[in-house]
Amino acid sequence: MSSEEYFERVIHFDNPQFNISTSTSIDSIRILQKYDSDESGVVWDASLMLAKYLEHGRSINCNKSFSNLSVVELGSGTGFLGIWMATLGSSVLLTDLNLTLIELNLKHNKEIVCCDYVQTAIFDWLDRTSYQTDKFLNWKPLKHIDLFLISDCLYYKEGIDAIYQFIQWVLIDCRMDCQFLVSYEDRDDKAEMVQNFLELLANNKYLEVTTIVNDQLHPEFRSPDLHIIKIIHC
Numbered sequence: 001m002s003s004e005e006y007f008e009r010v011i012h013f014d015n016p017q018f019n020i021s022t023s024t025s026i027d028s029i030r031i032l033q034k035y036d037s038d039e040s041g042v043v044w045d046a047s048l049m050l051a052k053y054l055e056h057g058r059s060i061n062c063n064k065s066f067s068n069l070s071v072v073e074l075g076s077g078t079g080f081l082g083i084w085m086a087t088l089g090s091s092v093l094l095t096d097l098n099l100t101l102i103e104l105n106l107k108h109n110k111e112i113v114c115c116d117y118v119q120t121a122i123f124d125w126l127d128r129t130s131y132q133t134d135k136f137l138n139w140k141p142l143k144h145i146d147l148f149l150i151s152d153c154l155y156y157k158e159g160i161d162a163i164y165q166f167i168q169w170v171l172i173d174c175r176m177d178c179q180f181l182v183s184y185e186d187r188d189d190k191a192e193m194v195q196n197f198l199e200l201l202a203n204n205k206y207l208e209v210t211t212i213v214n215d216q217l218h219p220e221f222r223s224p225d226l227h228i229i230k231i232i233h234c
């Protein structure tokens with residue numbers, strides 16, 4: 001690994017003592033980001049906001065634990081959000097089209113992430129042959145997955161359509177009792193596509209969509225142009 005290729009982003013825990021994966025007093029995770037890369041090479045603000053929302057929720061809910069939660073992250077990029085969830089105690093499957101940077105960041109954080117908590121798999125949302133219920137991406141039965149995380153992945157039409165199809169497949173076709181948290185950033189050139197996605201969700205009578213309101217977000221990690229929605233089967 002050449003240090004010229006990467007720069008590090010350090011994200012601190014609010015409450016390092018909640019971090020169940022570490023036996024030491026490490027107070028942050030350190031994510032390697034790539035200088036010369038496509039959109040998958042950096043931690044996007046939408047994922048920071050979602051990570052901090054989840055951590056904050058646990059703090060204000062008297063340390064409601066994330067242990068025993070099985071979480072899948074779609075379009076994980078650097079792996080930050082999934083690794084963050086693993087440090088909070090969840091069992092996590094990190095997915096993307098390419099796993100190189102994710103694997104690198106898992107190694108980079110090996111002191112705080114126990115490998116029992118994290119696995120990786122290539123998952124292309126456009127590929128419906130991967131939609132399997134018995135062992136989703138060779139990991140766990142779909143019915144054992146509690147939460148799907150999708151951060152800053154609403155940026156091209158084909159992908160957005162595929163994400164919508166995937167959500168429908170999990171929550172409606174398979175009738176899974178789990179939830180999706182989707183975070184995204186307002187961008188003028190993507191606004192119409194994202195609006196169409198939100199309308200599709202809102203008009204689907206089998207889905208319940210809730211916007212996470214300002215009060216529930218971490219006070220230091222929120223911004224008017226960043227949003228989180230929660231989607232469940234109703």
Ligand SMILES: C[S@@+](CC[C@H](N)C(=O)[O-])C[C@H]1O[C@@H](n2cnc3c(N)ncnc32)[C@H](O)[C@@H]1O
Nearest residue numbers: 039040043044047075076077097124125151152
């Ligand atoms: C803007 S980045 C967001 C990365 C990360 N979730 C974050 O918020 O920091 C979008 C991610 O979606 C992934 N992606 C794009 N199309 C995909 C597809 N068809 N299947 C799986 N992942 C895809 C990209 O590789 C990239 O990592």
